[in-house]
Amino acid sequence: MKLLLKGGRVIDPANGLDKIADVLIKDKKIAEIAADIQADDTTKVVDVTGKIVTPGLIDMHTHMREPGQEAKEDFASGSRAAAAGGYTTIATMPNTEPVVDRAILIEGLKQRAKEAAVVNIEIIGALTKGQKGEELAEVGDMCQAGAVAFSDDGHYVQNSKVLLNGLDYLRTFDKIIISHAEETTLVEEGVMNEGKRSAMLGMKGRPTVAEDIAVMRDILLAEYADARIHIAHISSKNAVELVRQAKKRGVKVTAEATPHNLTLTEDMVDIADSSMKVNPPLRTDEDVKAVQEGLVDGTIDAIVTDHAAHAEEEKDREFRYAPSGFPGLETAVGVLLTDLYHAGKITLPLLIEKMTASPAKVFKLKKGTLSKEAPADVTVIDTEAEWIVEKEKFYTMGTHSPFIGRKLKGKPIMTIVDGRIIMQNGIIID
Amino acid sequence: MVESKNVSLRGKNVLGLEYFSADEIELVLQTAKEMKNIIKRDIKKVPTLRGKAIVNLFYEPSTRTRSSFELAGKYLGADVINITAGSSSIVKGESLRDTLLTVEDMGIDAIVMRHKAEGAPEYATKVVKAAIVNAGDGAHAHPSQGLLDLFTIRQYKGGFKGIKCAIIGDILHSRVARSDIWGMRKMGIEVHLAGPKTLIPRFLYKEKGIFIHDRIEDAIENADVINVLRIQLERQKSGLFPSTREYARIFGLNDKRLALAKKDVLVMHPGPMNKGWEISPKVAYSSNSVIQEQVKNGVAVRMAILTLILTGGKGNEVIA
Numbered sequence: 148m149k150l151l152l153k154g155g156r157v158i159d160p161a162n163g164l165d166k167i168a169d170v171l172i173k174d175k176k177i178a179e180i181a182a183d184i185q186a187d188d189t190t191k192v193v194d195v196t197g198k199i200v201t202p203g204l205i206d207m208h209t210h211m212r213e214p215g216q217e218a219k220e221d222f223a224s225g226s227r228a229a230a231a232g233g234y235t236t237i238a239t240m241p242n243t244e245p246v247v248d249r250a251i252l253i254e255g256l257k258q259r260a261k262e263a264a265v266v267n268i269e270i271i272g273a274l275t276k277g278q279k280g281e282e283l284a285e286v287g288d289m290c291q292a293g294a295v296a297f298s299d300d301g302h303y304v305q306n307s308k309v310l311l312n313g314l315d316y317l318r319t320f321d322k323i324i325i326s327h328a329e330e331t332t333l334v335e336e337g338v339m340n341e342g343k344r345s346a347m348l349g350m351k352g353r354p355t356v357a358e359d360i361a362v363m364r365d366i367l368l369a370e371y372a373d374a375r376i377h378i379a380h381i382s383s384k385n386a387v388e389l390v391r392q393a394k395k396r397g398v399k400v401t402a403e404a405t406p407h408n409l410t411l412t413e414d415m416v417d418i419a420d421s422s423m424k425v426n427p428p429l430r431t432d433e434d435v436k437a438v439q440e441g442l443v444d445g446t447i448d449a450i451v452t453d454h455a456a457h458a459e460e461e462k463d464r465e466f467r468y469a470p471s472g473f474p475g476l477e478t479a480v481g482v483l484l485t486d487l488y489h490a491g492k493i494t495l496p497l498l499i500e501k502m503t504a505s506p507a508k509v510f511k512l513k514k515g516t517l518s519k520e521a522p523a524d525v526t527v528i529d530t531e532a533e534w535i536v537e538k539e540k541f542y543t544m545g546t547h548s549p550f551i552g553r554k555l556k557g558k559p560i561m562t563i564v565d566g567r568i569i570m571q572n573g574i575i576i577d
Numbered sequence: 578m579v580e581s582k583n584v585s586l587r588g589k590n591v592l593g594l595e596y597f598s599a600d601e602i603e604l605v606l607q608t609a610k611e612m613k614n615i616i617k618r619d620i621k622k623v624p625t626l627r628g629k630a631i632v633n634l635f636y637e638p639s640t641r642t643r644s645s646f647e648l649a650g651k652y653l654g655a656d657v658i659n660i661t662a663g664s665s666s667i668v669k670g671e672s673l674r675d676t677l678l679t680v681e682d683m684g685i686d687a688i689v690m691r692h693k694a695e696g697a698p699e700y701a702t703k704v705v706k707a708a709i710v711n712a713g714d715g716a717h718a719h720p721s722q723g724l725l726d727l728f729t730i731r732q733y734k735g736g737f738k739g740i741k742c743a744i745i746g747d748i749l750h751s752r753v754a755r756s757d758i759w760g761m762r763k764m765g766i767e768v769h770l771a772g773p774k775t776l777i778p779r780f781l782y783k784e785k786g787i788f789i790h791d792r793i794e795d796a797i798e799n800a801d802v803i804n805v806l807r808i809q810l811e812r813q814k815s816g817l818f819p820s821t822r823e824y825a826r827i828f829g830l831n832d833k834r835l836a837l838a839k840k841d842v843l844v845m846h847p848g849p850m851n852k853g854w855e856i857s858p859k860v861a862y863s864s865n866s867v868i869q870e871q872v873k874n875g876v877a878v879r880m881a882i883l884t885l886i887l888t889g890g891k892g893n894e895v896i897a
Contacts, residue, residue: 346778347595349716349755350695354779418696418717419703465673465694467715 149173150566151186155195155527159202160500161507161516170200172523175566180517193568195527198560199495202503202515203235203524206476207296208325208379208403208451211237211268213259214252215244220456220544225476226264228454228543230570232476233559235524236514237454238269241278242301248273248284250292257293265569265577266562267524269295269512274313274324280304283312290320295510298325300379301426303361305331307368314374323401323510325377328361328386329353329427338467340413340428348418350467353428355383362386366393366400377509378402380453382427384437391446401509403449404438406479410486411435411549421462421469422547425453429549439492442501449506450498452479456545463547474545477536482550484530484557495530527561534558542575587889590709591882592698593718594759602763606728608881608890609874615652616876626655629686629887634676635712636662636692641848641872642712642721646689649879655686655887673697674704681705686887690714708886716750722847723756725878727764729871730802733843737764743796743838744768745830746806746855747776749817753847754806762786771796772806772828775817793828800838804845805830808855821854831857835865843867 150172157168157180169184170177186192206229212220229237239256241247247256253270260268272294276284278301286297297317304310304326313324334353339345341352362378366389369376381387381402393400407425412432416423423429441447455472462469483502487493507515514524536550562570569576584600594602615623631650633643643659650657660680662668667676673692680688687708690698695715702709713719727737734740742761748754748770761768762784770777771790781789790796797803808824818824835842844856844866852858861868884890 341779343780343782346780347755347782348695349718349750349752352779417699419699460672463674465692465700466696467694 149190150563150568151184151190151192152195152200152525152527153192155198155200157200157517158496158499159517160496161202161504162518164517165496170517170525172525172563172566175523177517177519177521177523179519193561199528199530201499201526201528202517203526203562203564204233204480204502205236205506205512205515206234206452206454207238207449207506207510209237209239209454209476210242210456210472211239212243212456213256218458222259222263222268224542224544225454225456226266226268227575228474228476228541229266230562230564230575231542231573232478233480233526233528233562234266234476235526235562235564236267236269236512237476238271238295238510240271240298240300241273246273246278248276248278250285250288253289253292253294265575266564271296271298271300271325273297274299274304275309278302280306280309282309283316286313286317286322287320290322294322296323296325296377298327298379300325300327303327303329303331307364310365311368311372314369314372314376318374321511323375323377325379326361326365327379328358328365330357330361333357333360337428338424339416340430342413342431344413344416350418353426355385355430355434358383358427359385359389362389366390366398369400370398373399375399375401380405380408380427380451381441381447382408382430382434382438384434387437387441387446391441391444394446401448402441402446403451404442404447405451405453406475406482407549409435409438409442409450410482415549418466421464421466422473422551423549424466424469424471425473426471439487443493443497448501448509450479450483450501451506452476454543456543457547458544459546473548474541474543475548477541477543478548478550478555480528481534481536481555481558485555488530489556523563523566525563526559528557529560530557532556532558532560540573585889586885588708589886590698590702591720591886592702592709592711594720594723594756594763597720597763599763602724602727602760604890605724605878605881605885606731608885609728609877612880612884613874613877615880616873621652622654623652624654625884626650626653626887629655630684631655631657631687631689631883632680632685633657633659633689633712634680635660636667637713639691639712641875642691645872645875646712646879649876649883652876653880653883655883673701677701677704681707687883710882710886713752716752717755719752719756721875721879721882722753723760724882725871725875726757726804726845727760728874728878729845729867730766730843732870732874733867734801737766740766740801741799742766742768742802742804743800744770744804744806745793745796746772746828747808747812748772748781748806749776749778750809750812751806757804758787769796769800773818773824776812794834794837797834797837800842802843802845803830803838805856807847807849808851825854829855829857830860832859835860835863845871848872
């Protein structure tokens with residue numbers, strides 16, 4: 148069975164391609180990109196005139212909650228949310244119950260992904276045993292079981308020697324560490340950005356300096372070890388500048404940002420609704436602008452959602468007691484197109500690059516491109532479609548998103564994984 | 578004088594003074610004045626809220642706020658019950674949502690709530706239709722305290738124009754300070770804040786009429802009102818200041834510092850006091866102290882709040 152996407156604007160940043168062309172998919176691979184490809188009897192033809200055809204989107208920072216937290220999300224619901232959002236590859240974080248800190252868990256989750264997921268799921272292993280930050284987990288063993296990267300996400304690796312050991316040790320395996328950079332002693336029990344809003348709400352704040360110090364330490368350790376480090380969900384203006392300077396002097400640091408830290412500020416925090424509660428928190432307008440600038444000038448390599456669904460009863464309670472995080476896979480493309488692309492802050496090819504070729508490069512994935520013979524993971528986007536975010540339509544089990552009720556312009560309309568259409572017009576085809 | 582027909586608090590939730598207009602605050606203060614006359618009577622019970630049911634839902638310990646809300650409801654003829662965290666299904670892990678729904682189903686008209694978590698009363702308004710009165714939420718707001726502080730200032734000073742108020746101590750963790758700041762600014766009082774810098778919010782709005790001082794002497798100088806905040810021992814334990822001894826010496830209100838203020842300065846404290854720490858016993862019981870009067874006014878102000886939100890103030894006719 149062949150699939151022919153006819154007449155779309157094909158944007159493939161990995162190959163510097165941006166033109167109107169047809170895309171032919173054959174045997175689960177990209178077969179040809181050219182003008183006026185002729186279909187034969189065995190070819191299914193889809194007219195995508197006026198739409199954008201891109202490599203399947205990649206999100207290297209999600210929480211699929213397996214094992215142990217299936218009341219929040221699981222591979223079935225989470226991967227369907229990914230497909231609905233135009234993602235063909237996602238990576239899941241190891242802060243689960245138990246923590247994914249050994250090879251057998253990596254193997255088990257890869258098997259679960261095959262059985263339950265509709266998109267590719269990469270598994271990120273814990274850097275330290277139990278994510279306790281005390282001693283390295285069996286990262287080599289996990290590499291051989293297929294872990295894509297390592298992270299104690301959700302926790303900062305407070306002990307500098309432990310992180311330095313990780314940076315050195317992982318050189319053998321050429322895998323990257325993803326750092327949740329918030330200095331623990333400075334964030335304490337903070338529930339939102341420390342700023343004007345928290346001051347008058349009386350809520351404990353998480354100051355930007357906690358992120359800045361952590362990012363600086365991580366950069367210095369990576370520089371010292373001559374190793375690669377990836378800064379998760381960067382959100383503060385100073386942290387962006389620290390990464391920018393480090394990159395200039397050749398430190399092997401990369402960084403990612405979330406749609407919410409690229410678009411929302413602390414002013415949106417509603418004391419009665421935990422939908423805006425997330426770590427790192429929503430910052431100020433100045434920080435948001437700096438993150439946007441960092442994305443455009445290359446300081447920030449990738450966009451990730453930090454998709455983190457929780458059970459409804461966990462989020463539907465007092466702000467302080469509700470867990471941090473919210474789902475993001477199904478709103479990312481719409482939010483980014485509306486608030487960045489349509490707002491004139493980023494070009495379409497650059498935005499697509501941050502969601503395809505660039506994360507693929509950071510994590511050394513053979514994905515994120517429409518090169519001939521590449522896996523046929525493809526996303527089709529309608530940049531002009533207007534829609535309203537409704538939680539009733541979510542595939543994720545998460546119910547509390549800061550974007551619910553927002554009117555957005557632009558959304559993915561087709562997701563193709565391994566040559567098969569798994570989402571069309573927002574509906575998952577099982 | 579504000580005509581109550583223009584402003585009504587009927588059906589309004591009392592969550593924080595940031596949500597109140599100056600006219601609404603004025604209405605509460607006017608109504609509280611009438612209520613204070615009832616408390617002075619030999620027979621205090623009036624039928625204003627007869628047939629209404631009020632629950633005091635307290636997740637934190639409290640003496641004066643809980644008992645004054647309870648007496649306020651009872652003087653007005655309402656049925657008042659108390660639910661405290663330690664002796665209810667809350668200890669069995671019942672969520673706030675379910676507890677609220679449970680009391681609402683019993684026919685409660687108003688829920689007076691105290692809670693550790695900032696925003697819990699705002700959250701409650703999304704769960705139930707009963708009127709919510711915030712009796713203190715974390716470090717966020719304590720609107721009835723803010724209103725009784727204004728009432729007390731007016732009682733002695735006659736008005737708010739040109740008044741300079743110093744608020745001294747742990748601003749960071751104080752819901753009283755935040756409600757005072759909102760209320761005082763809306764009524765035109767100049768607010769001066771001081772205390773150890775570790776206990777002053779770093780990004781406090783630098784709005785017109787709010788001044789932050791490094792030394793408490795600078796805040797107290799020439800003040801008409803000094804509101805001394807309670808200092809909690811746990812703040813010292815978490816390293817925010819070195820010792821209670823040092824706190825008393827550098828940030829405590831004693832007669833020497835009191836002398837910097839105007840002669841007729843009012844000394845207020847939301848209670849409970851740590852005498853010898855934030856305030857010297859001599860100052861606490863001096864002729865400038867109106868701390869006991871605040872307690873009396875607390876009942877009157879809470880009677881006004883309950884009357885206004887449950888009847889719109891029409892009950893005033895019954896009272897007269």
